[in-house]
Amino acid sequence: MYEHRYxxxxxxxxxxxxxxxxxxxxxxxxxxxxxxxxxxLYYTGVRVSELLRATKESxxxxxxxxxxxxGVRLKHGKHTPPLPLDLAQxxxxxxxEQINHTKKGKRVFDFNRITAWRHMxxxxxxxxHLARLTAITFFLKAGYGVAHIVNWFGxxxxxxxSYIGELDLQEMGAVKRER
Numbered sequence: 341m342y343e344h345r346y347x348x349x350x351x352x353x354x355x356x357x358x359x360x361x362x363x364x365x366x367x368x369x370x371x372x373x374x375x376x377x378x379x380x381l382y383y384t385g386v387r388v389s390e391l392l393r394a395t396k397e398s399x400x401x402x403x404x405x406x407x408x409x410x411g412v413r414l415k416h417g418k419h420t421p422p423l424p425l426d427l428a429q430x431x432x433x434x435x436x437e438q439i440n441h442t443k444k445g446k447r448v449f450d451f452n453r454i455t456a457w458r459h460m461x462x463x464x465x466x467x468x469h470l471a472r473l474t475a476i477t478f479f480l481k482a483g484y485g486v487a488h489i490v491n492w493f494g495x496x497x498x499x500x501x502s503y504i505g506e507l508d509l510q511e512m513g514a515v516k517r518e519r
Contacts, residue, residue, distance in 0.1 A: 354474035355382065355465060363463035364431060374459050376438035377449050379431045380408075381460070381468070384423055385475025385493060387414050388456050388468045392449055396442040404428065406435065413494030420494050476503045 355363075360382050369375050380391055390410050400407045400422070407422040425432065442448045449456070460466065472493065479489050480503065489500050 354477045355470060359464060363460075363465050366463040368462040369459055372434060372438055372441070373449055373451070375431070376434045377456065377459065378463065378465065379435050380425075381465075381471040382474065383425055383429060383432075384408070385472040386410060386423075387472075388453055388460075389414055392447065392451070392453065392456060394448045396439055396444055396446060396448060399439050399448070401427070401436065401439075406432065410494070415494065418494040420491055423492065473503065476500070480504060 360378075363369065363378055364375055369378060377391065380386070381388075384391075390413065393411070394408065398409045398411065400409075404427055406425040406427055408425060409422040410420060412419050425435075427433075427436070439448055457468075460468065460471075465471065476489060476493065479492065486497055486500050486504075489495070489503075490497055493500075
């Protein structure tokens with residue numbers, strides 16, 4: 341289980357694919373809505389409140405991509421372009437299924453923040469900043485620049501720089517261990 345940043349120090353290790361799969365398979369996340377919630381958090385790294393306010397109409401799908409208009413981001417008040425999500429990614433069918441089960445004008449995830457936090461915690465995903473760290477780490481390793489990450493997450497350059505510093509130190513430590 342991951343430690344909460346504010347109680348036990350800063351989290352430096354992203355979620356591994358195996359931990360993501362274990363969270364989806366956890367009995368506490370047996371319902372479609374909870375599984376789809378975990379999938380979107382993992383792939384997007386958005387804030388829990390941003391995900392909880394998503395409505396059916398904020399998603400548009402093509403045959404290969406799901407676009408999600410997050411709206412005005414909760415921190416810094418930025419409105420980012422719709423996030424393109426590859427439907428070929430593992431478990432994205434759960435997200436589409438949840439959206440299709442949602443009635444027009446309704447929220448896709450009809451539960452509150454406390455329930456969301458409980459499901460993340462009990463399934464071993466810790467808390468939301470771990471999903472954000474995971475997504476940012478993925479984008480940095482894939483070669484995306486700071487401007488791309490700022491636009492995707494609606495965060496400041498200073499915040500991205502703190503993630504870059506952590507990633508650089510992790511990779512430096514891994515190189516030193518390989519020698």
